[in-house]
Amino acid sequence: METSEKKTDAKEDVGKETEEELPIEEAEAEEELEEPEERAEEKVAEEEVLEEEEEKEEKPERIEKEEVEEEIVEERIYTIPLGRAWISPPKKRAPRAIRIIKSFMIKHMKIKIDATEEEAERLVISNEVNEKVWSSGIKNPPRNIRVRAVKDKEGNITLHLAEED
Numbered sequence: 384m385e386t387s388e389k390k391t392d393a394k395e396d397v398g399k400e401t402e403e404e405l406p407i408e409e410a411e412a413e414e415e416l417e418e419p420e421e422r423a424e425e426k427v428a429e430e431e432v433l434e435e436e437e438e439k440e441e442k443p444e445r446i447e448k449e450e451v452e453e454e455i456v457e458e459r460i461y462t463i464p465l466g467r468a469w470i471s472p473p474k475k476r477a478p479r480a481i482r483i484i485k486s487f488m489i490k491h492m493k494i495k496i497d498a499t500e501e502e503a504e505r506l507v508i509s510n511e512v513n514e515k516v517w518s519s520g521i522k523n524p525p526r527n528i529r530v531r532a533v534k535d536k537e538g539n540i541t542l543h544l545a546e547e548d
Contacts, residue, residue, distance in 0.1 A: 457534040460545050463487050464527045465516075473522040480516050480524040484508065484542070492532055492540050511544045 468480040485506060488494070494505050516524050529545040 454536050455533055456536050457492075457532075459492070459532050460529065461487070461491065461532060462527055462529045465524055466526055468524050469526075475521075477517050477521045477524045480528075481508070481513070484512070484516070484528070484530070488532060488540060488542060492534060494538075494540065505539055507539065507541045509541060509543050512542050515544055 463484055465480045465483055468476045468483055471479045485508070488506055512528070512530055515528060519525070529547075531543045531545045533541045533543065535541075
């Protein structure tokens with residue numbers, strides 16, 4: 384068996400030497416002789432790479448558009464007292480805390496509620512604020528919460544959790 388392995392190694396070595404010694408034109412001629420299936424696979428692979436590059440280029444554009452849309456007109460930080468939520472029964476405290484946050488923001492950010500527009504469209508509570516209120520469950524919302532209110536040029540207000548310095 385050792386002789387057959389040596390023969391295959393020798394054939395591989397000879398093949399490597401011939402590929403290295405061939406001029407560029409001959410190497411290109413050999414590439415043209417490849418089977419059509421291999422060429423088709425290479426084309427598919429190239430198309431996939433091109434598609435991935437295009438997707439990478441499109442993603443930053445989308446992010447830039449979202450950032451441009453959110454032009455900040457006004458930004459304030461509030462500490463909202465939620466002690467009144469504890470007056471209600473235990474199973475209704477966290478929902479009442481959310482209602483208190485909404486009413487506080489409507490009052491302090493001067494959201495005008497028209498007959499045609501609803502406050503839900505103008506005030507958005509981010510997921511992080513909601514998770515903070517519900518972090519200890521429905522029975523134990525926090526006594527107060529610190530939020531950052533951001534008003535955009537269209538008058539929409541978004542609440543984010545204030546970063547602790």
